[in-house]
Amino acid sequence: MPDDRNDPLEKLAAAHRSLEENLNDLARAARALGDARGRAAALEGLSGVVAYFERSMNRHHEDEERSLFPRLAVLEAIAPALERLRQEHKAHQRAINALRAAIERDGGAEAAEVLPQLIDELRAAHQRHVACEEQEVFPAARRFLQPSAMQGIMHEMETRRGRGGQGNPAKGISGRPYRPGGMRRGP
Numbered sequence: 001m002p003d004d005r006n007d008p009l010e011k012l013a014a015a016h017r018s019l020e021e022n023l024n025d026l027a028r029a030a031r032a033l034g035d036a037r038g039r040a041a042a043l044e045g046l047s048g049v050v051a052y053f054e055r056s057m058n059r060h061h062e063d064e065e066r067s068l069f070p071r072l073a074v075l076e077a078i079a080p081a082l083e084r085l086r087q088e089h090k091a092h093q094r095a096i097n098a099l100r101a102a103i104e105r106d107g108g109a110e111a112a113e114v115l116p117q118l119i120d121e122l123r124a125a126h127q128r129h130v131a132c133e134e135q136e137v138f139p140a141a142r143r144f145l146q147p148s149a150m151q152g153i154m155h156e157m158e159t160r161r162g163r164g165g166q167g168n169p170a171k172g173i174s175g176r177p178y179r180p181g182g183m184r185r186g187p
Contacts, residue, residue, distance in 0.1 A: 008153040015060045016130045023123045033112035061089040067156040095122040
């Protein structure tokens with residue numbers, strides 16, 4: 001049985017769930033903007049969740065674009081999906097920027113009107129995006145990437161988080177030395 005703490009695809013899938021939970025939090029906070037008495041607290045909550053997205057989503061996109069996607073680039077069958085996902089990452093960033101701008105610009109009545117639609121659009125885009133990754137890209141990675149390539153992805157992800165792959169299993173670090181790997185042969 002593989003150790004999910006050291007499986008980069010499991011880490012990426014867990015990040016998808018976390019982002020989804022935070023999108024739900026974002027929607028709840030946006031609904032609270034309609035109540036003038038709770039507006040300040042709602043704005044603080046919105047700002048905090050958007051800050052989470054700015055950090056976590058950017059790092060997640062880097063994990064995929066700098067570590068996973070390049071290793072899968074030789075698979076012609078998923079090349080269109082990888083390009084679409086890269087473009088969606090840019091669209092997600094624009095959506096987060098629009099959320100931040102709406103919160104900072106007004107934070108009042110206009111934000112209460114604009115934010116729910118922006119959030120709903122981001123949630124729908126995120127769901128489509130995750131479905132593609134988890135139904136097309138991750139299975140391809142499981143079929144074609146060698147264990148050493150998966151270790152390399154995990155090492156790079158941990159390094160991005162300042163953990164440096166120094167062998168702390170509680171934090172999901174394998175403790176095994178990084179060895180560049182390639183693709184498996186065959187289906």
